[in-house]
Amino acid sequence: MSAEAILATRDLSRRFGGLMANTNVAIELRRGQVHAVLGPNGAGKTTLINLLSGDLRASSGTIRYKGRDITRYSPDRRSRIGIGRSYQKTNIFPGFTAFENCRLAAQSRTPRVLAILSDALGYEPVCAAARRALDAAGLAARAEQTASALSHGEQRQLEIAMVLATRPEVLLLDEPLAGMGAEEATRMVELLRKLAPDHAILLVEHDMDAVFAVADLITVMVNGQVLESGPPAQIRGSAAVRAAYLGDDEGST
Amino acid sequence: MDIYSFLIQLLNGLQYGLLLFLVASGLTLIFGIMGIINLAHGSFYMIGAYMAFTLSSLTGSLFVAVVLGIVLSVVLGIFLEWALFSHLYHRDHLEQVLLTYGLILVFEELRSLIVGNDVHGVNVPAILNWSLPLTDTLSYPVYRLFISAVCIVLAVLLYLLIKRTRLGMMIRAGASNREMVQALGLNINLVYRLVFALGVALAAFAGMIAAPVSSVYPGMGTGVLIICFVVVVIGGIGSIWGALVAALLIGLADTFGKVLLPEAAGVVVYLLMAAILLWRPEGLFRRV
Amino acid sequence: MTRNRTALAVVVAMLALFPFAGATFYTELVTKVMILAIFALSLDLLVGYTGLVSFGHAAYFGIGAYVLGLMAPKYEAASLWLTLPLAVVAAGVAALAVGVFVVRAKGIYFIMVTLAFAQMFYFVFHDTAFGRGSDGVSMNFKPAAEIAGTAIFDFANVTHTYYFVFALLVLVFVFLRLLLRSAFGRALQGIRSNEHRMRSLGFPVYFYKLASFTLAGALAGLAGYLSAMQFGYVSPELLSWHQSGNVLLMLILGGLGSLYGAVVGAFAFVALQEIFQSLTKHWQLLLGGTIVLLVIFLPGGLSSVAGRFRRSVVGEPEDDRG
Numbered sequence: 044m045s046a047e048a049i050l051a052t053r054d055l056s057r058r059f060g061g062l063m064a065n066t067n068v069a070i071e072l073r074r075g076q077v078h079a080v081l082g083p084n085g086a087g088k089t090t091l092i093n094l095l096s097g098d099l100r101a102s103s104g105t106i107r108y109k110g111r112d113i114t115r116y117s118p119d120r121r122s123r124i125g126i127g128r129s130y131q132k133t134n135i136f137p138g139f140t141a142f143e144n145c146r147l148a149a150q151s152r153t154p155r156v157l158a159i160l161s162d163a164l165g166y167e168p169v170c171a172a173a174r175r176a177l178d179a180a181g182l183a184a185r186a187e188q189t190a191s192a193l194s195h196g197e198q199r200q201l202e203i204a205m206v207l208a209t210r211p212e213v214l215l216l217d218e219p220l221a222g223m224g225a226e227e228a229t230r231m232v233e234l235l236r237k238l239a240p241d242h243a244i245l246l247v248e249h250d251m252d253a254v255f256a257v258a259d260l261i262t263v264m265v266n267g268q269v270l271e272s273g274p275p276a277q278i279r280g281s282a283a284v285r286a287a288y289l290g291d292d293e294g295s296t
Numbered sequence: 297m298d299i300y301s302f303l304i305q306l307l308n309g310l311q312y313g314l315l316l317f318l319v320a321s322g323l324t325l326i327f328g329i330m331g332i333i334n335l336a337h338g339s340f341y342m343i344g345a346y347m348a349f350t351l352s353s354l355t356g357s358l359f360v361a362v363v364l365g366i367v368l369s370v371v372l373g374i375f376l377e378w379a380l381f382s383h384l385y386h387r388d389h390l391e392q393v394l395l396t397y398g399l400i401l402v403f404e405e406l407r408s409l410i411v412g413n414d415v416h417g418v419n420v421p422a423i424l425n426w427s428l429p430l431t432d433t434l435s436y437p438v439y440r441l442f443i444s445a446v447c448i449v450l451a452v453l454l455y456l457l458i459k460r461t462r463l464g465m466m467i468r469a470g471a472s473n474r475e476m477v478q479a480l481g482l483n484i485n486l487v488y489r490l491v492f493a494l495g496v497a498l499a500a501f502a503g504m505i506a507a508p509v510s511s512v513y514p515g516m517g518t519g520v521l522i523i524c525f526v527v528v529v530i531g532g533i534g535s536i537w538g539a540l541v542a543a544l545l546i547g548l549a550d551t552f553g554k555v556l557l558p559e560a561a562g563v564v565v566y567l568l569m570a571a572i573l574l575w576r577p578e579g580l581f582r583r584v
Numbered sequence: 585m586t587r588n589r590t591a592l593a594v595v596v597a598m599l600a601l602f603p604f605a606g607a608t609f610y611t612e613l614v615t616k617v618m619i620l621a622i623f624a625l626s627l628d629l630l631v632g633y634t635g636l637v638s639f640g641h642a643a644y645f646g647i648g649a650y651v652l653g654l655m656a657p658k659y660e661a662a663s664l665w666l667t668l669p670l671a672v673v674a675a676g677v678a679a680l681a682v683g684v685f686v687v688r689a690k691g692i693y694f695i696m697v698t699l700a701f702a703q704m705f706y707f708v709f710h711d712t713a714f715g716r717g718s719d720g721v722s723m724n725f726k727p728a729a730e731i732a733g734t735a736i737f738d739f740a741n742v743t744h745t746y747y748f749v750f751a752l753l754v755l756v757f758v759f760l761r762l763l764l765r766s767a768f769g770r771a772l773q774g775i776r777s778n779e780h781r782m783r784s785l786g787f788p789v790y791f792y793k794l795a796s797f798t799l800a801g802a803l804a805g806l807a808g809y810l811s812a813m814q815f816g817y818v819s820p821e822l823l824s825w826h827q828s829g830n831v832l833l834m835l836i837l838g839g840l841g842s843l844y845g846a847v848v849g850a851f852a853f854v855a856l857q858e859i860f861q862s863l864t865k866h867w868q869l870l871l872g873g874t875i876v877l878l879v880i881f882l883p884g885g886l887s888s889v890a891g892r893f894r895r896s897v898v899g900e901p902e903d904d905r906g
Contacts, residue, residue, distance in 0.1 A: 401869065
């Protein structure tokens with residue numbers, strides 16, 4: 044487990060007109076660590092993940108990846124250097140099979156643009172990577188199913204499988220448990236536990252049980268700012284955090 | 297080019313630009329508010345011009361023709377929205393493009409059937425048919441100044457409508473969230489119908505007042521449409537202010553281009569568009 | 585799958601044998617349709633598979649045609665081996681140049697700028713001395729296809745021209761078929777399905793789109809060249825927005841989402857055009873009205889009817905996406 048932060052932000056801010064969605068956020072991700080981000084609605088968690096993945100441009104502040112300043116990098120460039128992201132609102136290729144979804148994701152690592160006359164299905168390294176990703180996410184049995192025909196829970200699994208197929212070092216997971224039933228959630232938590240040692244994971248989640256079960260570090264955000272950051276025990280005992288959640292139901296969206 | 301020739305071209309360029317703005321504002325309103333790309337928008341300009349021709353021949357007065365024409369174009373707009381465009385709101389761009397392309401064909405052939413394919417002139421109304429002397433030999437037609445003045449007045453009215461009235465508020469709200477506007481109890485269908493009719497009327501009106509200056513000819517609809525597209529692309533979609541700036545820019549570029557580089561004149565406008573796109577891919581102004 | 589293959593084989597055989605069955609007029613007509621089919625296929629790559637709706641594709645068709653028109657010498661035949669590749673390259677280069685500007689544009693912006701740039705090219709050929717103006721250019725001779733002094737094809741011969749075009753149509757079709765199954769082709773379809781996710785997965789979407797736009801332009805240039813070859817005449821109207829609109833219409837008539845659709849659409853369009861033209865000189869009114877009615881009254885769009893039509897003619901559409 045490396046002590047060096049693989050992804051670190053400093054004074055990260057994002058404004059929308061007069062609204063500061065994120066103010067001076069400092070967050071660090073380390074390999075082997077699950078860093079969860081909690082906060083009531085409107086706390087700026089989604090903005091933060093968007094800033095890290097490049098879906099949103101920072102208004103000010105820096106993001107460093109392995110020491111490199113990547114603040115101005117486009118989303119695709121960030122993905123190529125090893126930052127993978129999954130989406131809260133399922134963001135798959137609905138018309139393709141689950142397998143093709145992952146194969147396409149894996150293909151991003153070996154684009155082979157010039158091989159225009161050979162069938163991509165015949166290129167084994169990419170296909171194998173896709174099958175491994177589906178396996179890891181527990182979807183091997185549903186590989187040939189059209190993605191739009193999968194159940195909601197299966198689509199969430201596919202969402203993760205696709206990111207895994209890109210073999211990232213950093214995983215930015217936006218509410219992977221969203222809309223899942225109890226059994227599916229347990230499986231997802233197991234998956235996260237399995238992934239933790241080899242990745243640096245940022246987990247934005249509303250499901251408190253899952254978060255406290257799997258997180259090594261928790262950052263609580265309120266109104267776009269970091270309220271408190273520390274190990275689960277510290278956060279659980281924090282009066283400030285409790286006050287921030289007053290009026291908010293525990294574990295619900 | 298001496299100062300007076302320059303002044304004349306400048307005024308011509310501004311007048312052309314202001315006319316373009318009128319047409320383009322209709323286009324950008326309809327797209328910005330209702331999300332519909334209307335290739336037939338140029339046809340409304342053409343229809344306006346032909347209406348000016350036929351009605352002024354009938355009534356003997358361009359002013360009467362314009363008033364009648366405005367009424368007719370509003371009716372046309374309401375009819376078209378009710379019959380055709382209301383079906384397009386949730387369709388994808390390709391279907392909108394095709395339907396409105398089909399409409400262009402229909403309008404062009406109907407015009408051919410009803411009034412033929414000849415080029416026509418429309419007389420400038422007598423009271424405006426004089427010129428302001430600039431030098432011993434040069435003077436500037438007052439009618440052209442009238443066109444510019446009318447366009448400026450309309451631009452101001454449009455601005456006031458959008459920014460200061462409840463209808464304008466509904467228009468701006470409708471642009472961002474159709475469902476919410478409906479939930480507020482506002483009749484979104486009525487708003488859309490009125491906005492569409494307004495867009496049609498703006499284009500037709502521009503055609504009507506331009507007729508004495510530009511003549512009335514078959515290709516005028518598509519000609520103005522494509523230039524309007526350039527205006528909207530440069531100015532940024534949904535931005536009335538952007539449409540104004542872009543239209544003036546294009547009016548001036550085209551006018552001076554025709555004088556300074558006659559052979560390349562048709563191309564100048566597109567080169568300008570290319571240059572601006574390179575610099576600002578989303579147009580000069582973002583959405584209002 | 586087998587039904588599909590059989591239908592395809594039948595259609596190919598019919599096309600291959602057609603010149604022996606039909607009169608010269610019909611052979612020329614089907615040649616014209618096959619050229620339009622190549623044009624439609626080129627746009628299908630862009631619209632149907634990359635999801636980029638271009639309303640200015642006629643520009644590249646016209647540029648391909650004009651390469652032959654402008655290069656054809658007055659007193660002898662131009663060389664096919666020189667002019668055809670040049671036409672394809674010129675059209676491709678033009679598409680690349682325009683693509684650099686327009687490919688970043690989204691949605692309706694893209695439609696508008698492609699139309700605008702096509703109009704720019706139209707004016708180049710319509711207004712400038714270089715383009716020879718609105719009267720167009722007539723060619724006195726068909727291009728010559730000679731090797732060591734012997735003519736391989738004689739394009740004055742209608743049947744030769746027919747088979748040359750037929751061979752190219754088959755070649756383009758097979759090429760696109762293979763391309764769409766390749767990594768590059770699947771990436772294009774991914775872009776059409778969910779561009780945002782493609783970017784998020786690490787694909788440099790801009791370059792893929794630009795490549796698709798360029799390739800589509802080059803293939804359109806090929807079709808344009810063949811058109812100039814067949815008619816012996818080019819005019820700026822080849823680049824008009826009418827032409828751009830018509831080729832889009834072909835795609836919709838045939839149905840997006842399969843390569844057959846482009847070919848079927850070309851046939852359907854010309855058939856409609858011939859029928860309407862035989863009815864009235866105001867045939868564009870009928871065409872326009874038909875388009876309007878088709879878009880309005882088909883729930884789920886035109887591809888549903890086209891799908892039914894296609895299924896009855898060529899069997900189930902093959903899934904090109906694995």
